[in-house]
Amino acid sequence: MDAETVEKLEKIYQRYLASEGNCISVLQDIQAEFGYLPRETVRWFSKRSGIPESRFFGIATFYTQFHLKPRGKNIITACCGTVCHVKGGHRVIARIHDELKLKEGQETTRDKLFTLEKVNCIGACSIAPVVVINKKVGGMMTPGKIARELKQYRGKDSE
Amino acid sequence: MSKEITVNVCLGTGGIAGGGIEVLSGFRRELENNGLNGEVGKRCEATQVGCRGFCARDVLVDITVDGETSTYQYIKPEMVPRLVEEHIIGGTPVTKWLVQDDYAQFHDRQKKIVLADCGKIDPEQIQAYFEVGGYASLTKTLAMESADVIQLVKESGLRGRGGAGFSTGMKWELCAANRENPKYIICNADEGDPGAFMDRSVIEGNPHSVIEGMCIGAYAIGSQNGYVYIRAEYPLAVERLQKALEQAREHGYLGENICDSGFDFDIKIKLGAGAFVCGEETALIASIEGERGMPRAKPPYPANKGLWGKPTIINNVETWANLPPILKNGAQWYASIGSEKSKGTKVFALTGKIRNTGLIEVPMGIKLRDIIFDIGGGIEGGRLLKAVQTGGPSGGCIPQAHIDMKVDYDNLLEIGSMMGSGGMVVLDETDCMVNISKFFLEFTQSESCGKCVPCRIGTKRMLEILTRITEGKGRKGDIELLIDLGNDVKETSLCGLGMSAPNPVLSTIRYFRHEYEAHINHKHCPAKVCKKLLTFFIREDLCTGCGACAKACPTGAAAGKKKKPHRIDTSACVQCGSCYDVCKFKAVLKE
Numbered sequence: 001m002d003a004e005t006v007e008k009l010e011k012i013y014q015r016y017l018a019s020e021g022n023c024i025s026v027l028q029d030i031q032a033e034f035g036y037l038p039r040e041t042v043r044w045f046s047k048r049s050g051i052p053e054s055r056f057f058g059i060a061t062f063y064t065q066f067h068l069k070p071r072g073k074n075i076i077t078a079c080c081g082t083v084c085h086v087k088g089g090h091r092v093i094a095r096i097h098d099e100l101k102l103k104e105g106q107e108t109t110r111d112k113l114f115t116l117e118k119v120n121c122i123g124a125c126s127i128a129p130v131v132v133i134n135k136k137v138g139g140m141m142t143p144g145k146i147a148r149e150l151k152q153y154r155g156k157d158s159e
Numbered sequence: 160m161s162k163e164i165t166v167n168v169c170l171g172t173g174g175i176a177g178g179g180i181e182v183l184s185g186f187r188r189e190l191e192n193n194g195l196n197g198e199v200g201k202r203c204e205a206t207q208v209g210c211r212g213f214c215a216r217d218v219l220v221d222i223t224v225d226g227e228t229s230t231y232q233y234i235k236p237e238m239v240p241r242l243v244e245e246h247i248i249g250g251t252p253v254t255k256w257l258v259q260d261d262y263a264q265f266h267d268r269q270k271k272i273v274l275a276d277c278g279k280i281d282p283e284q285i286q287a288y289f290e291v292g293g294y295a296s297l298t299k300t301l302a303m304e305s306a307d308v309i310q311l312v313k314e315s316g317l318r319g320r321g322g323a324g325f326s327t328g329m330k331w332e333l334c335a336a337n338r339e340n341p342k343y344i345i346c347n348a349d350e351g352d353p354g355a356f357m358d359r360s361v362i363e364g365n366p367h368s369v370i371e372g373m374c375i376g377a378y379a380i381g382s383q384n385g386y387v388y389i390r391a392e393y394p395l396a397v398e399r400l401q402k403a404l405e406q407a408r409e410h411g412y413l414g415e416n417i418c419d420s421g422f423d424f425d426i427k428i429k430l431g432a433g434a435f436v437c438g439e440e441t442a443l444i445a446s447i448e449g450e451r452g453m454p455r456a457k458p459p460y461p462a463n464k465g466l467w468g469k470p471t472i473i474n475n476v477e478t479w480a481n482l483p484p485i486l487k488n489g490a491q492w493y494a495s496i497g498s499e500k501s502k503g504t505k506v507f508a509l510t511g512k513i514r515n516t517g518l519i520e521v522p523m524g525i526k527l528r529d530i531i532f533d534i535g536g537g538i539e540g541g542r543l544l545k546a547v548q549t550g551g552p553s554g555g556c557i558p559q560a561h562i563d564m565k566v567d568y569d570n571l572l573e574i575g576s577m578m579g580s581g582g583m584v585v586l587d588e589t590d591c592m593v594n595i596s597k598f599f600l601e602f603t604q605s606e607s608c609g610k611c612v613p614c615r616i617g618t619k620r621m622l623e624i625l626t627r628i629t630e631g632k633g634r635k636g637d638i639e640l641l642i643d644l645g646n647d648v649k650e651t652s653l654c655g656l657g658m659s660a661p662n663p664v665l666s667t668i669r670y671f672r673h674e675y676e677a678h679i680n681h682k683h684c685p686a687k688v689c690k691k692l693l694t695f696f697i698r699e700d701l702c703t704g705c706g707a708c709a710k711a712c713p714t715g716a717a718a719g720k721k722k723k724p725h726r727i728d729t730s731a732c733v734q735c736g737s738c739y740d741v742c743k744f745k746a747v748l749k750e
Contacts, residue, residue, distance in 0.1 A: 021449075022448065022450075023449045023450065024432060024446070024450075028430075028432075058451055059449075059450065059451055062434060062451045062452065062608070063432035063433050063434050063452070064433035064434065065432040065433040066432065080353070081353035081354050082353045082354035082510075082511075082548065082551065082582070082598065083354050083510045083511055083584055085353075085598050086512065086586065086590055086595070087512075091736070091740060094735070119392055119433075120351060120353050120435060120602065120606075121351070121352070121353035121354060121356075121392075122172075122392050122393075123172065123350065123356030123360075123392075123393065124172050124173060124214075124356065125354055125355075125356060125508060125510040125582075126173050126215050126217075126510060126517055127173055127176055127177070127217075128510070137175065137176040138176070139173075139176045139177070
């Protein structure tokens with residue numbers, strides 16, 4: 001690990017000591033800094049704090065908020081709530097998979113342009129099915145509509 | 160303070176998704192630039208309000224001129240100039256954009272206590288909350304003895320709105336009787352049930368009512384520290400709550416020596432990290448402590464041993480928001496609303512295949528029929544009602560035959576469902592009940608924390624059985640096996656998640672056993688949903704040969720010559736349904 005990374009981690013560690021923080025807040029801080037949880041940073045933190053690695057990874061794998069792999073530039077959050085399901089959300093998600101050429105279980109595209117995440121329910125059931133792209137909520141989604149939206153994001157990035 | 164002309168734009172999550180921010184800024188810009196060189200603008204105020212409930216009609220806009228309010232629906236940014244020109248400056252409402260009769264119908268049968276000010280006041284201004292009598296209940300509470308506050312809440316009959324329906328006053332009494340200190344107050348805003356958005360809307364629409372409720376509770380049990388555990392998936396609610404907390408502190412309703420009463424109390428926000436099980440109170444506590452959110456056995460209940468092992472009261476957002484009105488109007492008033500054992504009102508998120516989707520608040524004991532047909536306006540597209548799903552993944556389905564039941568905690572339990580936090584998803588004849596129960600079980604199975612065996616392995620096995628049924632591989636005896644397994648999981652699981660996870664399966668078997676039998680015995684899905692049981696084909700007389708299906712087909716099963724009727728080769732078809740979705744001529748059929 002380079003000196004810069006260590007410096008960043010040391011800052012997080014000092015903050016953890018000062019605020020009597022807990023494992024979740026430490027992981028949240030690391031993720032805010034690096035965009036995900038690089039294995040070696042957690043390892044470093046574990047040595048520094050004396051808290052076993054397993055405890056950090058136990059928490060990191062428990063909550064959906066934490067990511068152990070780098071994520072794409074654009075985050076697509078597809079709602080998988082009940083209403084989205086009965087209104088055809090699964091067809092929208094299947095189309096996203098097709099458009100981005102994602103394999104089963106794969107979340108991030110190879111060019112790191114998109115990450116597809118599924119969320120239990122974002123509570124915007126009145127406008128189901130819902131897909132959020134980079135925090136912008138899109139309601140009443142259809143397979144065709146999402147395909148057009150994705151093209152726009154592709155267009156922006158190739159410019 | 161208030162101007163002669165006010166414009167209220169709904170900026171709940173629904174409103175924002177519909178372009179509400181652009182509509183509001185459009186109004187502000189128009190009023191500033193136009194209107195007799197801004198003269199009208201000076202008499203005018205355009206503000207944001209929280210969720211109006213009728214999200215299906217967003218963006219909703221209220222324009223009040225000289226005390227006369229007109230409500231507009233489906234407003235888009237480009238419609239703003241005409242509204243300003245004709246209504247605000249000209250004084251004549253634009254009739255064709257006004258809400259129709261069904262808007263009044265949507266509201267007629269409702270009784271709003273928790274949502275009374277949601278959608279009327281600006282949620283980001285404490286001043287707006289003051290104008291509707293905000294924080295008066297807290298001042299009143301601080302002049303009372305804490306034991307009297309608890310007594311009053313007990314007498315009101317308020318039961319926890321998080322789902323289980325335990326008496327709020329009794330819970331407080333237990334906690335207050337505990338001598339240990341410090342004590343904690345927690346607001347559970349980890350609204351994880353898919354299909355529920357009551358808590359989100361209350362916090363987005365009137366965050367101060369929740370804060371005031373928590374202050375009342377803290378005073379009653381003698382707590383100085385409060386937490387709101389809220390989902391990170393609700394960024395707007397978090398932001399508004401944050402603002403509200405700061406404003407409450409500035410005005411002395413939080414912090415030290417609140418309103419010169421000598422009572423100290425403050426609230427911190429804890430963001431949920433995304434785990435459904437954290438809605439369970441002991442798991443939620445573990446999560447606040449920074450650990451894996453795994454539940455533990457009860458008792459001891461959190462009221463005796465909760466956060467950091469200290470006495471803790473956890474109530475749901477809606478429960479807290481009920482308290483200011485109860486303190487203001489008294490226990491008798493509240494107890495006079497609702498049914499015999501369930502008092503007051505309940506907020507439901509009415510969604511699914513229904514015409515008027517949105518957030519509603521109804522008195523306990525209202526007939527399900529009134530909710531679906533009067534408030535909801537009936538089923539979308541004139542189809543037939545099949546069932547109403549309540550309580551999300553912990554609840555069950557109420558079949559059409561029970562449409563006249565009265566909705567309250569006990570009746571719902573009796574029928575095999577539960578109140579849950581208040582999601583109400585309407586299903587019509589095109590929904591397959593086996594598929595729905597599989598959907599919920601997929602959810603609970605993946606959200607099971609894995610601590611106890613019945614939930615971890617039981618839900619997994621149940622899901623396997625359901626999956627094979629929907630794929631046409633169901634066996635004789637599968638239904639009985641599901642019932643057996645389901646009852647075992649219910650009886651032996653550690654926490655509420657496992658204890659209620661089999662409910663969607665058991666209740667659909669109870670009322671829709673014939674659908675399960677059709678899947679198993681005849682390999683047939685009556686609602687035509689389970690793809691593996693369907694055959695897709697093309698009606699040649701309707702097919703124009705446009706080739707859309709062939710283009711969409713991933714396996715080349717759908718093919719044909721240009722401008723000639725296409726065909727689907729069933730041996731190559733993977734039942735993905737793409738051809739069905741893209742056909743504009745309804746020539747693709749499924750059977």
